[in-house]
Amino acid sequence: MTRYESLLDACGGTPLVGLPRLSPTVPDGAPPVRLWAKLEDRNPTGSIKDRPAVFMIREAERAGRLRPGDTILEPTSGNTGISLAMVAKLRGYRLVCVMPENVSTERVQLLRMYGAEIIFSPAAGGSNQAVATAKQIAAEHPDWVMLYQYGNPGNAQAHYETTGPELLHDLPTITHFVAGLGTTGTLMGTGRYLREKVDEIEIVAAEPRYGELVYGLRNIDEGYVPELYDASVLTRRFSVGTRDAVLRTRQLVEVEGIFAGFSTGAILHAALAVAHEAVKAGRRADVAFVVADGGWKYLSTGAYGGTLADAEDALEGQLWA
Amino acid sequence: MAIEVRIPTILRSYTGGAKVVEGSGDSINDLLSDLDGKYSGLRGRLVTDQGALHRFVNVYVNDEDVRFLGALDAKLNDGDTVTILPAVAGGAFGFAAAAAIFGHSASAAVVSGPGTSVPAASAAR
Numbered sequence: 242m243t244r245y246e247s248l249l250d251a252c253g254g255t256p257l258v259g260l261p262r263l264s265p266t267v268p269d270g271a272p273p274v275r276l277w278a279k280l281e282d283r284n285p286t287g288s289i290k291d292r293p294a295v296f297m298i299r300e301a302e303r304a305g306r307l308r309p310g311d312t313i314l315e316p317t318s319g320n321t322g323i324s325l326a327m328v329a330k331l332r333g334y335r336l337v338c339v340m341p342e343n344v345s346t347e348r349v350q351l352l353r354m355y356g357a358e359i360i361f362s363p364a365a366g367g368s369n370q371a372v373a374t375a376k377q378i379a380a381e382h383p384d385w386v387m388l389y390q391y392g393n394p395g396n397a398q399a400h401y402e403t404t405g406p407e408l409l410h411d412l413p414t415i416t417h418f419v420a421g422l423g424t425t426g427t428l429m430g431t432g433r434y435l436r437e438k439v440d441e442i443e444i445v446a447a448e449p450r451y452g453e454l455v456y457g458l459r460n461i462d463e464g465y466v467p468e469l470y471d472a473s474v475l476t477r478r479f480s481v482g483t484r485d486a487v488l489r490t491r492q493l494v495e496v497e498g499i500f501a502g503f504s505t506g507a508i509l510h511a512a513l514a515v516a517h518e519a520v521k522a523g524r525r526a527d528v529a530f531v532v533a534d535g536g537w538k539y540l541s542t543g544a545y546g547g548t549l550a551d552a553e554d555a556l557e558g559q560l561w562a
Numbered sequence: 563m564a565i566e567v568r569i570p571t572i573l574r575s576y577t578g579g580a581k582v583v584e585g586s587g588d589s590i591n592d593l594l595s596d597l598d599g600k601y602s603g604l605r606g607r608l609v610t611d612q613g614a615l616h617r618f619v620n621v622y623v624n625d626e627d628v629r630f631l632g633a634l635d636a637k638l639n640d641g642d643t644v645t646i647l648p649a650v651a652g653g654a655f656g657f658a659a660a661a662a663i664f665g666h667s668a669s670a671a672v673v674s675g676p677g678t679s680v681p682a683a684s685a686a687r
Contacts (some may be wrong), residue, residue, distance in 0.1 A: 448627075450647065460572055461607060464618025464649040478627035480620070480645065 252291045253403040255283045257411040257529065258475045262496045263513070272525035274516050277412055278499060278532050279404070286327045286355075288534035289404075293426055295322035296399030298332060307386055309333045314385040316340065316375045318535055319348070321390050321424075325476055326355035337385070355459075361413045392468035396426035397433070398417045405434025408529055415439060416519075419512040419530040421504045422446040422478065425470040427531060432474040439544045446478040447511035449486065449504060452557035479514065481507035487544055487552045489513070490536070494545075502534040503544065503556070565593055565638055568645040576604040585644075590621060593644065608646065609634070618649045637653040 245251040260276040264481060267274055281289035301307040313329055314338040315322060329336040329497075336357040340348075343364035352359055362374035379385065390396050404427065418435055420427045432444035490506030493499045512530040519526035536545065544552035569576075577583050587593035598605035608619050613639050614633070615621060621628045622645040628636040638644070638682070 402663070446627075450625075450645075461616060461618050461648055466617065466649050472629060475630065476631045480622045480625050480627065482625075 248285045249295055249328065249466065252284055252295045254407065256280050260497050261483060265516050267520050271523055274519045274526040276512055276516055277527065277529040279408065280530060280531055280532050281503065282535040286323050288320035289531060290320040292323040292399040292403055293390060293396040294321060294328050296528065297393050297395040298328050300390065300395040303388065307334065312337060312385045314378065314387050322357065323351050323355065325356035326352050330356045339378060345541055347541060381530050382386055390424050390426065396424055397430035397469055400427050400430025401434045405431045409435065409438055412527055412529055414527045415442065415529050416526045417443045417445055417515050417528040419445040419447060419528060419535055421508050421531065422448040425467050426476050429469050429471060429474050443476040443515065444474055445511055445515055446475050447508045448478060448480050449507050450480045450482045452483065457499045479511040481510045484549055485510045487549060499532060501532045502536050502539050505532045566643045567597065570647050572648060573604065573607060573646065576601045582609060587638055589638060590636045592626050593638060620647045620649050
């Protein structure tokens, strides 16, 4: 076992494990096609977001943008909030998260446990109300610091400096890297590093396709692409629906014993697609994919049991990744 | 060639409320022209005057983003499913709120390459 000075130093360095049962069978004499899971749930707060959270806060400290006692404001109800809350607690900052009041109780409990303060916006107002609330809070507190994970280059740089080198060290024969597309930080950072080091590497994005309620825009011009996104880093991009994500999440725990959140199911779906294509083409493949977090925070959805249709209904209208 | 096309909520005013419509064509470009014949104005919401896919529109053939398959030239086969979605991805709340805080609307945000300055914490101080 390795020894670390503090929990923050124990971020990253996650295991890469083979999936001998989920990897496709190849015909006799054909080159091997293997799947490898990078277990990012083994980070301090249980998700891949610990990497950018630690990195962005350290960067802000180095740049003098964060000083002891400062308040960090981040509108997030997900893993980034939980990661930031842990780092903020250990580094002596106050964290304020803005989120709609209809998020799962696990999220709220975890954030509070790590000492974050939560400002809720009314669920009935939807995201428009949340935006208004966030705007108001920022105007009232111009001294608060926002790290803004969708546009902060540190988010991608964290993966360029850690996730990418770890993967190459553990799997020098890597041919594909598959991860989820949200802020795009994981794919941009890891993808850039691997493209520099590995000829013909394929960088594959798995993007969750939510229920219709989540796409409640009034028109196309209200859409948004994170500032960090650079399409030239990617080789391919898949949209994965709720049903496929749930199916693969269940398969991962049933067949390989890895209990993951639903975004990982979406990522596995894309990883299996490229693995099966390699088998068909008779090409060697070492496909590494990200297990973004464990399934604990999503148990209350009920989507780990019952029929796939029930699970799909349970996740309808939720941001499950 | 019959291609099943899934229409997002915000564009169903063009399809008489239909969620799924059928079209034909050997490429995305052909398909969108075919659909525009039946649902006038639809193509104009997806393709810019310069002939590129609208920045905030994602089109998928059998769940794969056409921007990585030749964009409007992406080939289609009988039985394919095409899905059209607005570009919001996950965490729409997060970036919409972030954009609001920094005083520009979400729709004004642009894709930028590495090294481009971003409205990070310094702007909020």
